[in-house]
Amino acid sequence: MMAEIDDTLPKYLQISAYLRELIERGELAPGAEVPSERELAARWKVARPTAAKALNTLRQQGIVRSRRGSGTYVSDRSALMRENVPRYGPPFAADDSVTVLEAAVVAAPREVAEALGPSRARAVMRKGLNIDSSGSATLITSWYPDGFAESAVHLLALEPLPGGALRYLESAIGRGTAVVRERVGARLATADERRHLALLSPAAVLVVHRTCLDADGVALEFRAAVHPPGDRILQQEYSTSSAADFRD
Structure with missing residues (x-):
């Protein structure tokens, strides 16, 4: 089942956004093979150059990598940065x-x-x-x-x-x-x-x-x-073995 994608975006961006969503949700784990140009072209009913452009977009972002003669795979070290990092309070939810x-x-x-x-x-x-x-x-x-x-x-x-x-x-x-x-x-x-x-x-x-x-x-x-005041709490955890002496 395909996620909801903004139809006003170019088709290659719709495809790359869909794949990125699968990777973020863990449905495509690090090291997993992503659909090929041919598979994406057939699934999305687009020309292969459009599918190739979608994969290249993710490749340029460091999200996927290609192996010569093998295929395209999710990068072991993801370059993704979620839009709302939960350091200074809870992350924003999809239903906000x-x-x-x-x-x-x-x-x-x-x-x-x-x-x-x-x-x-x-x-x-x-x-x-x-x-x-x-x-x-x-x-x-x-x-x-x-x-x-x-x-x-x-x-x-x-x-x-x-x-x-x-x-x-x-x-x-x-x-x-x-x-x-x-x-x-x-x-x-x-x-x-x-x-x-x-x-x-x-x-x-x-x-x-x-x-x-x-x-x-x-x-x-x-x-x-x-x-607003009282709305966010900053929480941090660190090891005393690597932190400055906090007993003074």
Whole structure:
């Protein structure tokens, strides 16, 4: 049974997204052989070059690898980075309510330009409100290099993207996330944040900044997730044999 795929995407991206979903769910484990070009072409009713392009997209992202004269296999060391890493609270679920509030090419704020690259005067901005099953809201603003607006046109769509915007971007440009940098802090909420998160004034919020880089160190996304007070707890576990002396 095929997963639901956005029909507005090119066929090769629909195929690569479907295979990636199988790999993420563990239905295709590391080392497992993925369907061949011929099998994909027959199953999806496309020409073989289209199927080859889908496999090549995953190959460029490091998700699969080819063996000469043998076939294509899931990489032993997956290059996948899930859209929501559960370090600073629970991950977002598929049944969460997501509303895209804004999507446009805008002047890049200083912090965004520094994260995406010093020459980035403009950036694609997507702002959305995520509400989970418990009613907890998170305001998320993501920025992408403005050059991606042509190759990943759906970043400017005022609707949620299947699997999330970063996953869509990776598929559209054929490059995956290799390094993730995160930093977390607290500050007073802005008027816009208070309005969307239904907070009184003044109110403190937890802000998680995340920068995603490809294998060449090029920034793909800079994201700020704003959480209401008391909504997220940071948990870490480490071995005392490798940690600094914590008894002082």
